Amino acid sequence: MSSIVSIKGLTKRYASGFEALKGVDLDIEEGEVLALLGPNGAGKTTLISTICGITTATGGSITVGGHDHREAYRKARGLIGLVPQEINLEPFEQVQNTVRFSRGLFGKPRNDAYIAELLETLSLGDKATSQIRELSGGMKRRVLIAKALAHEPRVLFLDEPTAGVDVELRNGMWETVDKLRQQGVTIILTTHYIEEAEAIADRVAVISKGQILLVEEKDSLMARMGQKQLTVELTAPIEAIPDALARPGLELSADKASLIYTYDSTAERKGITALLTDLPAAGLQLRDLQTSQSSLEEIFVSLVHQGDAA
Amino acid sequence: MNFEAIRAIYTFEMARFFRTLAQSFISPVLSTSLYFVVFGTAIGSRIDSVEGVSYGAFIVPGLVMLSVMTQAISNASFGIYFPKFIGTIYELLSAPVNFIEIVIGYVGAAATKSLFIGLVILATSFLFVDITIAHPFAMLAFLVLTCLSFALMGFIIGIWAGNFEQLQLIPLLIVTPLVFLGGSFYSITMLPPIWQQISYFNPVVYLISGFRWSFFGQADVPIAVSLLAIGGFTTLCLAIIWWIFKTGWRIRD
Numbered sequence A: 001m002s003s004i005v006s007i008k009g010l011t012k013r014y015a016s017g018f019e020a021l022k023g024v025d026l027d028i029e030e031g032e033v034l035a036l037l038g039p040n041g042a043g044k045t046t047l048i049s050t051i052c053g054i055t056t057a058t059g060g061s062i063t064v065g066g067h068d069h070r071e072a073y074r075k076a077r078g079l080i081g082l083v084p085q086e087i088n089l090e091p092f093e094q095v096q097n098t099v100r101f102s103r104g105l106f107g108k109p110r111n112d113a114y115i116a117e118l119l120e121t122l123s124l125g126d127k128a129t130s131q132i133r134e135l136s137g138g139m140k141r142r143v144l145i146a147k148a149l150a151h152e153p154r155v156l157f158l159d160e161p162t163a164g165v166d167v168e169l170r171n172g173m174w175e176t177v178d179k180l181r182q183q184g185v186t187i188i189l190t191t192h193y194i195e196e197a198e199a200i201a202d203r204v205a206v207i208s209k210g211q212i213l214l215v216e217e218k219d220s221l222m223a224r225m226g227q228k229q230l231t232v233e234l235t236a237p238i239e240a241i242p243d244a245l246a247r248p249g250l251e252l253s254a255d256k257a258s259l260i261y262t263y264d265s266t267a268e269r270k271g272i273t274a275l276l277t278d279l280p281a282a283g284l285q286l287r288d289l290q291t292s293q294s295s296l297e298e299i300f301v302s303l304v305h306q307g308d309a310a
Numbered sequence B: 001m002n003f004e005a006i007r008a009i010y011t012f013e014m015a016r017f018f019r020t021l022a023q024s025f026i027s028p029v030l031s032t033s034l035y036f037v038v039f040g041t042a043i044g045s046r047i048d049s050v051e052g053v054s055y056g057a058f059i060v061p062g063l064v065m066l067s068v069m070t071q072a073i074s075n076a077s078f079g080i081y082f083p084k085f086i087g088t089i090y091e092l093l094s095a096p097v098n099f100i101e102i103v104i105g106y107v108g109a110a111a112t113k114s115l116f117i118g119l120v121i122l123a124t125s126f127l128f129v130d131i132t133i134a135h136p137f138a139m140l141a142f143l144v145l146t147c148l149s150f151a152l153m154g155f156i157i158g159i160w161a162g163n164f165e166q167l168q169l170i171p172l173l174i175v176t177p178l179v180f181l182g183g184s185f186y187s188i189t190m191l192p193p194i195w196q197q198i199s200y201f202n203p204v205v206y207l208i209s210g211f212r213w214s215f216f217g218q219a220d221v222p223i224a225v226s227l228l229a230i231g232g233f234t235t236l237c238l239a240i241i242w243w244i245f246k247t248g249w250r251i252r253d
């Protein structure tokens, strides 16, 4: 896979002096779905706006499809479709007119058949001639998606596509994303919700305070999330783990009063029974047992906190 | 050049105009008719003639200019302010378009609208007074240039404005006085010398004078000077717009 969007050392300082992006490096692979995960004010919208040309970068470089976003802005921007976070639409415009306008703006010749088909796939077929103000909030969001797709972009940015959207519509949104992915469109979506990233992303990038804290395959993140810990409290502290007991994943706690065993909860053989059977043999007695699971949420929170400390 | 983009912006803006066609024409036509009733008929009957032209006919070019200038400014300023206000400007900023294309689209549409209105007002005036236009092509050229340059100025105002009050402010505080004092209803040769001198600092004087020349063949200032003035004004507006887009002033964070 080759990267279709490549961001290097990107910084953004707003006129207010606030530094919203502090040296972002990120490569987005062609055809992938990347979830950009981060708390409020992390810089997600700023990052997307800078890639799309809505805000100007203070430093660093961006290329889209190999085209520099400044020098070759026409080619770079032509590849991108953007669904903004806020619903910005002219209330008195007709749905199909505003979609047609978007297509024209990106230099594509008028193609009403394509637009009709696009509205149909977004379940807006019967709203083509309605005015925007007659639509529900969820429909408006889909109009924004239609506008972003009107010029057949290869990269689609979705800035919080499911904020304020009901479950049914959210599932519909995910289906749409899936369909687009199958057509080879690269998708970057921002979200606060880990489940959302889990449900549709190939990779997850975590951003906080203007810095990317992690970019990882979702599956390997999930594997980390799948890890559970068993804490075995002992009746008396020990100096070291007896050799008879030593095994991968087993550690002594800091206060030396417990054993901590980390295991994969999805594995066939977890090794818990073996560990517990071996305890008396090693001359240890257990006082209590506890298990805990690290969720992606926890990983996320701890990452964001590490970012804070740094 | 992204011609599709220019066409998209232009047709989108014109569609807005045609949606509100009746409103767009009623108010300028009504106010012009009122001017004719008040100045042309009531007051004008007491004024013999100005520079050999009946007062009713004399004010026609000024009235057309008055409407065209205010319409061009308000159409163009609203046209670009509105997307800024409701947020749809994101699309313009993220599209593969440059400032020339954006300006041609928005300013072109605003100029076209005001040209229509100017022509309708001219047609209305034929109902009230007898006039023959000495230089019809020059008249049209002047009209088009005025529409364009004032639409450019309106575009700048629309980008500068941070709220609806500011959108009205410049037209109200600067443009209307300049237009009224620019000889719409009188020849500046009728003024005392000191006011004549001051009037020459008013750019609108040159436009109205030149426009009136195209009707009656006589002008307060030489026609070449009028052309230079309007050319200079257009260039100045273009330079400001170029700077705005280069720096992203008031449009890009």
Ligand SMILES: Nc1ncnc2c1ncn2[C@@H]1O[C@H](COP(=O)(O)OP(=O)(O)OP(=O)(O)O)[C@@H](O)[C@H]1O
Residues within 6 Å of the ligand: A014, A015, A016, A018, A020, A038, A039, A040, A041, A042, A043, A044, A045, A046, A047, A085, B253
């Ligand atoms: N125009 C601006 N001027 C100054 N500061 C800004 C501007 N826009 C955003 N910021 C600041 O930049 C930071 C990042 O904002 P941004 O909108 O990118 O966050 P976000 O990750 O999209 O948040 P959310 O999840 O709430 O949408 C915030 O602290 C915000 O206050």
Ligand SMILES: [Mg+2]
Residues within 6 Å of the ligand: A044, A045, A046, A085, A159
């Ligand atoms: Mg945001």
